[in-house]
Amino acid sequence: MSITWNTRAETPADADTVRDITLQAFGRQFEVDYLDTLRLDPIANLLRLSLLATTPDDQPVAYALLTRAYIGDTPILSLSPVAAHPAYQRQGAGSAAVTAALDTARDRGEQTVVVLGHDTYYPRFGFRQATEFGIHHPQYDGPNLMALALGDQQPPTGHLKLPVTT
Numbered sequence: 001m002s003i004t005w006n007t008r009a010e011t012p013a014d015a016d017t018v019r020d021i022t023l024q025a026f027g028r029q030f031e032v033d034y035l036d037t038l039r040l041d042p043i044a045n046l047l048r049l050s051l052l053a054t055t056p057d058d059q060p061v062a063y064a065l066l067t068r069a070y071i072g073d074t075p076i077l078s079l080s081p082v083a084a085h086p087a088y089q090r091q092g093a094g095s096a097a098v099t100a101a102l103d104t105a106r107d108r109g110e111q112t113v114v115v116l117g118h119d120t121y122y123p124r125f126g127f128r129q130a131t132e133f134g135i136h137h138p139q140y141d142g143p144n145l146m147a148l149a150l151g152d153q154q155p156p157t158g159h160l161k162l163p164v165t166t
Contacts, residue, residue, distance in 0.1 A: 003055070003056075003091055003092065003093075004056060005053045005054065005055075005062075005092055005093055005096035006053070006054045006055075006056065006058070007051055007052065007053055007054070007096050007097060007099075007100035008051070008052055008054060009049075009050065009051060009052070010050035010051065010052050010060075010063060014052060014060055015039075017059075017060045018035070018050070018052070018060065018063050019032050019035065019036070020085075021060065021061065021062065021063060021083050021084070021085045022035050022081065022083050024083075024085050024086055025083035025084060025085060025086060025089075026081075026083065031081060031083075034081065035065070035081055038065060038067050038080070038081075049065070049066040049067070049077070049101060049104060049105065050063060050064070050065045050066070050101075051063065051064050051097050051100040051101040051104060052097060053084070053088075053092075053093040053094070053096035053097040053100070061084060061085045061087070061088040061093045062082075062083065062084035062085065062088060062093035062094045062096065062097040063082070063083060063097050064079065064082045064094075064097040064098040064100070064101035064102075065079070065080060065081060065082070065101070066078065066079055066101050066104075066105055066113065067080065069114055069160065069161060069162050070160070070161040071112075071114075071155070071156040071157065071158050071159065071160050071161075072156065072158040072159055074112075074156045074158075076110070076111070076112040076113065076114055076155070076156070077105055077110050077112070077113045077114070078113070078114050078115075078162055079098070079101070079102075079113050079114070079115045079148075080115075082094060082097065082098055084097070102148065102150065105150055106150040106151065110150050110151075111149070111150055111151045111153045111155075112148070112149060112150065112153070112155040112156065113148040113150060114148075114155075114160065114162075115148060
């Protein structure tokens with residue numbers, strides 16, 4: 001049976017559910033704490049750029065969070081974290097959330113999203129479909145990352161300042 005995923009922006013009422021998805025997906029309280037830190041950081045937090053994939057009855061089962069970061073003085077977005085509840089992994093929920101987040105960012109004129117991790121890290125959270133946006137591996141002064149081009153511009157290079165470091 002194929003599931004049709006709905007997507008929508010996260011609301012304050014979804015916070016506990018998103019925390020539970022994170023804990024279930026990663027199994028570590030550290031990830032939940034990191035998510036909460038991102039949501040509290042005034043620079044990192046961007047209104048309505050945490051997108052959820054929900055079941056037809058509006059139960060959130062996956063999410064993708066985009067926050068502000070910089071390469072030099074160029075504002076970009078950072079995709080972190082992404083998670084799908086284990087009961088819904090590899091069923092398209094993660095792909096729906098990531099794709100909705102990237103579509104929203106592109107619709108707002110964003111050109112680049114930097115992803116913490118690499119293209120083999122996220123398959124169970126729906127990243128394969130989202131990589132259709134175009135993966136680039138520019139050289140950053142920072143951790144191992146990849147960049148997704150949302151427009152025609154090549155991702156900038158230089159010193160990467162993430163919204164919240166761990």
